[in-house]
Amino acid sequence: MIRLEPRNDVSPAMAYLAPALAVLVTAVAGAAIFAALGKDPVEAMRLFFIQPLGDWFSISEMIVKATPLILIAIGLSFGFRAGVWNIGAEGQFTLGALAGGATGLAFYDVAGLWVLPLMCIAGALAGMAWAAIPALLRTRFNANEILVTLMLSYVAVLLLSVLVHGPLKDPDGFNFPESRLFHDSAILPILLEGTRAHVGFLASLAAVAVAWFVLGRHIFGFQVKVMGQAPRAARFGGFIENKVIWSCLLLSGGLAGLAGVFEAAGPVGQLVPAIPVGYGFTAIIVAFLGRLQPIGILIAGFVMALTYIGGETAQIEMNLPSAITGVFQGMFLFSLLGIDVFARYRLKRIRSAAQAAEGAS
Amino acid sequence: MTAPRLELADVTKAFPGVIANDDVSFSVAPGEMHALLGENGAGKSTLVKMIYGVMRADAGVMRLDGEVYAPNRPSDARARGVGMVFQHFSLFEALTVGENVALGMNAADVGRDLNDQIVRVSDAYGLSLDPARTVGSLSVGERQRVEIVRCLLQNPRLLIMDEPTSVLTPQEVGDLFQTLRTLVSEGCSILYISHKLEEIRANCDRATVLRGGKVVGACDPSEATARSLAEMMVGMELALPAKSATNFGAERLTVKNLSLATDDPFGVELQDISFSVRAGEILGIAGVAGNGQGELLDALSGERKVSHAAIQLDQTPIGSLGPTARRAEGFCAAPEERLGHGAAPDMSLWENTVLSARSSQGMVRGGVLDLGAAKAFAGKVISAFDVRTSGADRHARTLSGGNLQKFIIGREILQQPKVLAISQPTWGVDAAAAAAIHRAIQELAAAGAAVLLISQDLDELMAVSTTFAVIAGGRLSTPQPTDSITVEEIGVLMGGAPDAAKAAS
Numbered sequence: 001m002i003r004l005e006p007r008n009d010v011s012p013a014m015a016y017l018a019p020a021l022a023v024l025v026t027a028v029a030g031a032a033i034f035a036a037l038g039k040d041p042v043e044a045m046r047l048f049f050i051q052p053l054g055d056w057f058s059i060s061e062m063i064v065k066a067t068p069l070i071l072i073a074i075g076l077s078f079g080f081r082a083g084v085w086n087i088g089a090e091g092q093f094t095l096g097a098l099a100g101g102a103t104g105l106a107f108y109d110v111a112g113l114w115v116l117p118l119m120c121i122a123g124a125l126a127g128m129a130w131a132a133i134p135a136l137l138r139t140r141f142n143a144n145e146i147l148v149t150l151m152l153s154y155v156a157v158l159l160l161s162v163l164v165h166g167p168l169k170d171p172d173g174f175n176f177p178e179s180r181l182f183h184d185s186a187i188l189p190i191l192l193e194g195t196r197a198h199v200g201f202l203a204s205l206a207a208v209a210v211a212w213f214v215l216g217r218h219i220f221g222f223q224v225k226v227m228g229q230a231p232r233a234a235r236f237g238g239f240i241e242n243k244v245i246w247s248c249l250l251l252s253g254g255l256a257g258l259a260g261v262f263e264a265a266g267p268v269g270q271l272v273p274a275i276p277v278g279y280g281f282t283a284i285i286v287a288f289l290g291r292l293q294p295i296g297i298l299i300a301g302f303v304m305a306l307t308y309i310g311g312e313t314a315q316i317e318m319n320l321p322s323a324i325t326g327v328f329q330g331m332f333l334f335s336l337l338g339i340d341v342f343a344r345y346r347l348k349r350i351r352s353a354a355q356a357a358e359g360a361s
Numbered sequence: 362m363t364a365p366r367l368e369l370a371d372v373t374k375a376f377p378g379v380i381a382n383d384d385v386s387f388s389v390a391p392g393e394m395h396a397l398l399g400e401n402g403a404g405k406s407t408l409v410k411m412i413y414g415v416m417r418a419d420a421g422v423m424r425l426d427g428e429v430y431a432p433n434r435p436s437d438a439r440a441r442g443v444g445m446v447f448q449h450f451s452l453f454e455a456l457t458v459g460e461n462v463a464l465g466m467n468a469a470d471v472g473r474d475l476n477d478q479i480v481r482v483s484d485a486y487g488l489s490l491d492p493a494r495t496v497g498s499l500s501v502g503e504r505q506r507v508e509i510v511r512c513l514l515q516n517p518r519l520l521i522m523d524e525p526t527s528v529l530t531p532q533e534v535g536d537l538f539q540t541l542r543t544l545v546s547e548g549c550s551i552l553y554i555s556h557k558l559e560e561i562r563a564n565c566d567r568a569t570v571l572r573g574g575k576v577v578g579a580c581d582p583s584e585a586t587a588r589s590l591a592e593m594m595v596g597m598e599l600a601l602p603a604k605s606a607t608n609f610g611a612e613r614l615t616v617k618n619l620s621l622a623t624d625d626p627f628g629v630e631l632q633d634i635s636f637s638v639r640a641g642e643i644l645g646i647a648g649v650a651g652n653g654q655g656e657l658l659d660a661l662s663g664e665r666k667v668s669h670a671a672i673q674l675d676q677t678p679i680g681s682l683g684p685t686a687r688r689a690e691g692f693c694a695a696p697e698e699r700l701g702h703g704a705a706p707d708m709s710l711w712e713n714t715v716l717s718a719r720s721s722q723g724m725v726r727g728g729v730l731d732l733g734a735a736k737a738f739a740g741k742v743i744s745a746f747d748v749r750t751s752g753a754d755r756h757a758r759t760l761s762g763g764n765l766q767k768f769i770i771g772r773e774i775l776q777q778p779k780v781l782a783i784s785q786p787t788w789g790v791d792a793a794a795a796a797a798i799h800r801a802i803q804e805l806a807a808a809g810a811a812v813l814l815i816s817q818d819l820d821e822l823m824a825v826s827t828t829f830a831v832i833a834g835g836r837l838s839t840p841q842p843t844d845s846i847t848v849e850e851i852g853v854l855m856g857g858a859p860d861a862a863k864a865a866s
Contacts, residue, residue, distance in 0.1 A: 217732070219725050222715055230705040235664045236696060237716035238685030 004345040014343040019289050019296070022336035023303065029331055039318050047317055048310035048328075058309055060195035064267050065279075065305035067197075068093070068259035070204040070298055072283035074211045075255030077292040079248035081215075082224040083231070086249055088134070088149025089256040090280025091156035092127035096257025097264040098160050099126030101271040102168060104186035104264075105179055115185045120261050127257015128250045130156060135249040139242040145249070153280065161273045168271055179271035188266045200262030204301075207255060212294040224248065256280060278326075285333045304329065364427030366391045366550040367412070367519055372421030374407055381407040383574040385421070389519065394541065394551045396561040396582060399571035400594050400791035405554050408571070409521050412552070413445045414438040426518065436467050444512030445521040450504050454497035461496055462511045475514075482513050486540045501649070502533035509540065520544065521552045526560060530649060531819070531852035538564055558587040559820060570594055591792045609827075610640030613811035614692075614780045615673040619680075621660050629653040629835040631660065636830065636840050638780070638811035643802065644840055645826025646815045649855055653835040654784060654815045655697065661782040661813065662694035663687040674780055689720055691779035695769050695786065697815075699762065703769045706758040710750065711739035713757050714772055721776040738775070746771035747797065763794035770798050774805050781805060784815040799825050819851065831855055 027049065031041035052058040072089045079086050086092075100123030107115050133152060137143035161177070170180045188198040215221035226234040227244045235241070259279065268275055286304050290296030311325030365388035374382040381404045389395040399405045410416045412423065414432030423430045425441055432438040438445075452461050459476045472478065476492040483490040488506040496504060505525060512520055522541075526534045541551055541564070555561055561568060561582050568582040570593045578593045585593075614637060621631040631653050638644045648654060659665040661672065663684035672680040674692050682690070696702045704713045715735050719725050724734045739753035746767040750760055757765055770786055786802070787795035802825060806812045815832075816822050822829060823843060830840040831854035838854045 217730050219715075219719070219728050219730060222712070222730060226705050226708070226716065229707050230701045232698070232702040233705040233716060236662065236684060236694075236702055238663070238683050238688070240683070 002347055002349050004341070005348040007344060007346050011343065014339075015291060018339045018343060019291065019300065019336060021339050022289065022332055025335040025339070026328060026331045029335070030328060033327070034318075034320075037320070039320070044314060044318060044320075047313050049306065051313055052306055052309040056192075057195060058313075060192050060197040061309055062302060062305040063191070063197040063201050064195075065308045066301040067201045067204050067266075068263055068279040069283050069286045069304055070301035071200075071207055071259040071262070072252075072256045072280060073286040073290065073297045073301060074204075074207045074294060075252035076283060076287045077211070077290070077294070077297060078221075078224050079252050080228075080287055081292050082227040082244050082248050084245050084248040085146045086131065086134070086149050086252045087146055087284060088131075088151075088153040088156075088280070089252060089283055090276055090278065091149070091153030092130045092253040092256035093260040093263070093280045094153070094156040094160050094276045095130040096123035096127040096260025097275045098156075098163065098260070098271065099123050099257070100261030101179060101182070101264040102163075104182050105168060105271075107186070108180065109183050111185050113185070116188065116265065119186060119265060120258060123257045123261030123264075124254040125257070127253040127255070127260065129253075130257070131249040131253025132246075135246045138249075139245055145245075153276075157273075157276050160271070160275065164271050164273055170270075177273055181270045182265060186265055187269060188262060196267045198262065198266040200259075200266055203258065203262070205298075208294045208298050215294065220247070256283075282329055285329055289332060289336055304332070307332070363391065364424070365389060366393070366426060367430075367552070368424040369408075369412075370422045370424075372408070372411065372418045372423065374404075374411060374416065374419050380574050382411075382418075385571070385574070385576055387569045387576060387579065389550045389552060390566075391426075391518075391550055392545050392548045393567060394545050394553055394565045396565035396568040397552060397554045397571065398558075398561065398568055398590060398594055400793075403571040403594070404574040405571055406523070409445065409523060409552065409554065412438070412519075413443060413521060439467055439515055442516065442518035443521070444515060444517035444519070446505065446508045446512060446523065446525055448523040448525075450508055452496045452504055452507060454495070456496060457492065458490060458494055458496060458499075458507050459492035461507055462492070462514065465508075465511045466515060478514055479510055483510050486510075486513065486543055487536065488540055502529050502536075505529070505537070513544075517549060519550045519552065521554070523554045525553075526555065526557060530855045531848050534560070557820065558590045561590070562587060594792055609642045610809060611675075612637045612639050613675055614638040614782075614813065615676070616661075617671055617673070619660060619667055619671040621656055621665060621667055623656060624665075629656055631656050632835045634835075634837045636837060638813055638828075640809045640811055641806050642828055643806050643812040643814055643826045644828045644830065645822035645843065646813065646830050646832050646837070647819060647822050647851060647855060648815075648817065648832040650817055652833050654832060656835070657832065657837075658694060658696055658782060658784045658815060661692075662696065663692075684717075685720060688717065688776070688778075691777075693717070693773040693776055693778035693781050695773050695781075695783040697784035697788065699765050699769060700758065704757040704765060707756055709754050709756055710743070710748075710760075710768060711735045711753040713768075714739045714742065718772055718776055738772075742768055742771040742775055745775060746801065763790035766790050767794055767798060770801060774801055777808075778805075778810060780811045780813070782813040782815075785817065786814070787816075787818065787821060795821070819848070 027045060030048065031045050034044035035041040052062065072093065076086060076089060100119040103119045103122040104115065130152060134145040134148040137148050138145045164179055165177045168179045170178055188200055191197045191199055191201060223239045223244060226237060227239060227241065231241065264271060264275055282304055286297055286300045289303065290300035307325055307328045311328065314320045314324055315322055368388040370386050372382055372385045385408060397405050407416065411418050414435045414437050417433065430441060432441065459479060462479055463471050463475055479490060479492040488510055490506050490510060496507065525537060529537065545551060553565055562585065565582050568580055569576055570578040572594060582590065617635050619631055619634040623630050629652055636644065660667050663682055667680045669678045669681040674690050679687055679690055679692065700706045705716065715724055715730065718738060722734055722738045724731050736753050742748065743750060743753060748768045748771065749764050760768065766786060770783065773781060786798050790798065802812055802814065814822065814826055826843050828840045829843040829846050831838045831851060833855055
């Protein structure tokens with residue numbers, strides 16, 4: 001029989017090495033899958049991981065994908081550190097896009113520098129409001145936030161769908177379930193001429209910087225860390241668990257909502273039912289791949305964005321199914337978790353049940 | 362003279378990075394009660410684990426009644442007549458006494474009339490025990506009897522007892538020694554491990570003292586003083602705390618009719634607790650573990666809020682305030698559990714000062730941590746309380762129990778609280794560190810603070826506290842001066858209602 005046994009000395013370097021190893025394991029496993037599909041694995045890996053880094057357009061597209069991933073993951077990382085498991089960022093993202101977009105549409109054709117900030121505030125507030133529901137249910141009725149946040153994300157997607165099929169539908173849109181295209185002052189300025197990379201990326205970078213400061217130097221970051229590592233010590237220290245739950249959910253909801261506005265007012269430019277494409281879920285992987293560290297999340301956001309672009313390239317050039325992106329993202333998380341287990345435990349063959357029982361008595 | 366019952370010659374056992382036992386030699390005569398003394402980490406546990414066959418020695422020879430003895434596993438040890446009662450019992454609560462006894466024996470020894478044997482043996486040694494009762498319904502003392510009877514059924518020649526009295530009331534301790542003396546008179550040898558020096562002085566024939574894995578001395582404990590034994594264990598002279606004068610100042614901590622329902626299914630409800638502690642006073646609260654000590658400390662530290670007037674600091678009600686607000690008023694606390702409650706294990710020492718000293722030491726300005734202030738305060742605690750660590754950046758987990766305890770107590774005391782409530786400050790702490798902690802507590806009281814000390818160690822309470830009370834079943838006895846109380850009284854109070862204690866004795 002084989003069982004897992006805790007290691008005596010867990011190498012601290014493994015914490016940083018594990019994500020790199022996970023990328024490596026994913027690449028090897030990915031190559032094996034391509035080979036099994038009858039494609040040249042080396043060529044496929046080149047298309048997937050190397051080609052997108054070779055031209056500016058692909059890099060700008062990576063920025064487009066990384067922007068929401070980083071922003072959402074930064075918000076989630078606080079909760080994950082404190083043991084507050086918001087896995088419904090997808091829903092908060094959708095509500096943010098919806099509220100921000102609706103605000104833009106309400107001031108349709110109104111010029112003014114205040115329109116975009118107003119949309120951002122509306123979106124962030126809507127994301128926070130959506131996250132306030134699980135916060136209330138958890139703190140008041142001890143309802144599990146994992147279930148509530150997850151279920152609410154499906155509600156959010158359906159809500160968006162209802163509204164773009166009805167009240168928000170473009171009156172001149174031939175009955176397509178889409179809103180009007182946002183007017184110019186409701187569209188985010190472009191960062192790099194000729195690409196879709198928008199100023200939302202600067203907000204993501206700012207979020208990374210602020211999170212880095214808060215985690216290292218601010219009492220809120222300290223509170224979050226203690227609460228996650230030693231809840232009783234946190235109570236002894238005078239930190240109130242319910243306050244931490246509320247702030248973590250509101251923070252992650254607000255940032256996810258902001259990411260939603262950026263997506264609607266950035267690359268999409270209108271409200272469509274397909275605005276939520278899974279960034280809220282992928283950001284969970286980004287947060288863990290980045291070890292819940294702001295700088296790590298910045299890097300992991302780009303690695304994950306690469307899987308989107310690489311997946312598209314592989315689809316076009318090698319006729320692979322579009323599910324390949326999801327497969328790669330899943331493999332990332334799976335290998336990371338697996339490597340983490342083996343960093344902390346080792347396999348041990350145990351002799352026989354009788355001997356084991358004797359040794360334990 | 363006959364061969365010794367147990368003889369160890371140059372027994373050595375090394376673990377990666379530490380030599381747990383280094384050339385240990387000593388012998389136990391037949392019918393002798395032999396004490397094994399040493400601080401935590403001196404190598405006592407490793408040594409008895411080797412004698413009981415849980416571990417094997419790297420080098421050296423053991424002899425039992427003159428024959429070579431090298432048990433590979435506990436069943437070998439039992440087959441040779443060596444029994445052991447562990448500090449932590451290994452009993453199944455849902456099974457009966459008889460079933461538990463059968464489970465811990467070698468299969469060949471379990472006869473069909475086991476229950477009759479249990480009754481016979483337990484009567485012979487004054488350990489009244491009903492084999493049909495479920496272990497879950499037994500008291501701690503009764504559970505220990507199950508373990509002892511299990512060993513006795515196998516007619517041991519040598520019985521190892523690992524800190525057997527730490528969980529017992531004084532009456533139960535008396536009963537236990539009665540049993541052990543009967544055993545010794547029949548020729549059984551006992552290897553007795555304890556850190557309760559008075560107990561060893563009163564009962565043991567000889568003592569072997571371990572320090573740092575080596576035998577540093579042997580003596581007749583009845584001729585030694587507790588102090589000389591402690592000094593042999595520690596390897597230095599101890600300055601034992603002298604009790605401070607009994608001129609108390611004004612009432613600083615007042616607790617009135619404090620009741621608190623428990624939120625833990627195995628917890629204890631606090632019922633109508635009232636007491637007060639004056640400036641300079643150290644109120645010691647004794648009691649068997651799990652009688653409301655944890656709940657009382659939670660209520661005092663502010664982790665659980667109570668009615669506003671139930672707790673007063675210098676006549677100001679603070680019962681409904683949280684821990685941070687209470688600290689701001691000058692009320693500090695240190696809980697029993699060091700890792701995970703008093704300190705966050707995977708955070709550095711300076712981060713752990715932020716936990717409870719952030720407002721008193723100005724470590725937070727406008728929400729931003731002043732790392733310099735936190736590190737400076739941590740450094741101050743480390744040097745003032747002689748915390749052995751390579752620096753304030755080390756994680757709390759890396760410190761030994763005694764050093765972390767010194768750090769936590771120091772962190773609270775250096776905030777110069779008006780009232781300090783602490784639980785089990787020297788649990789698992791070596792004698793030198795314990796003496797340092799006791800001295801710090803007494804100095805704090807002498808400087809005008811009121812101190813509440815919850816402990817299960819009666820020797821500690823007798824030595825340090827000026828006033829004494831007992832908590833049992835969530836109720837507190839009326840505090841009285843420590844000088845005036847007798848051990849018999851304490852035993853009756855610890856047993857709960859006085860009637861029950863009388864009936865049991």
